[in-house]
Amino acid sequence: xxxxxxxxxxxxxxxxxxxxxxxxxxxxxxxxxxxxxxxxxxxxxxxxxxxxxxxxxxxxxxxxxxxxxxxxxxxxxxxxxxxxxxxxxxxxxxxxxxxxxxxxxxxxxxxxxxxxxxxxxxxxxxxxxxxxxxxxxxxxxxxxxx
Numbered sequence: 001x002x003x004x005x006x007x008x009x010x011x012x013x014x015x016x017x018x019x020x021x022x023x024x025x026x027x028x029x030x031x032x033x034x035x036x037x038x039x040x041x042x043x044x045x046x047x048x049x050x051x052x053x054x055x056x057x058x059x060x061x062x063x064x065x066x067x068x069x070x071x072x073x074x075x076x077x078x079x080x081x082x083x084x085x086x087x088x089x090x091x092x093x094x095x096x097x098x099x100x101x102x103x104x105x106x107x108x109x110x111x112x113x114x115x116x117x118x119x120x121x122x123x124x125x126x127x128x129x130x131x132x133x134x135x136x137x138x139x140x141x142x143x144x145x146x
Contacts, residue, residue: 032058033095033129038140040125043115049073051110051127051140052103057095064132065093072125073112081107092132 038053057063067076078090093108095101103109119125121144129136 033063033136034058035129035136035138038127038138039143040112040119040127040140042119042121042142042144043112047113047115049112049115049119051076051112053138053140054100054102054104055095055129056100057097060097062097063095065095065129066091066132067130068110068112068127069130069135070112070125070127072115072117072119072127074114074116076113076130077111079109079111 034056036054036056038051041050043049051068055063055065065078067078069076078093079087080090081087090108093101101108117125119142121142123142125140125142127138127140129138
């Protein structure tokens, strides 16, 4: 009887210690943002167009921008001016919760590379802001070159 009781207590103890583990997918976070004043310059002779916008992060966490997608170009890169006529490429751009980024004021812009659709001033273009947790569609207005 002593061995049976010890065995039963061991099983009970093991059942209490080794609790089942539940996993849930929290990877998809709803990220809400407001995009205003999205303007795009016509492509230069190298096929590069410049996008600027004003973005307000309405989410409770950071919003991480990785780039911009669209049918009009093959790639994008986030650029920042750190001195007059000196630029640095950013891998990503993080905007804190409830903060607003005005790219024109911050001297930040997104270059759309290899533009394959000719655009003219006044046109509109459908694009998607590529975020760490998804994409955010928006429309940019084509403005004349300064």
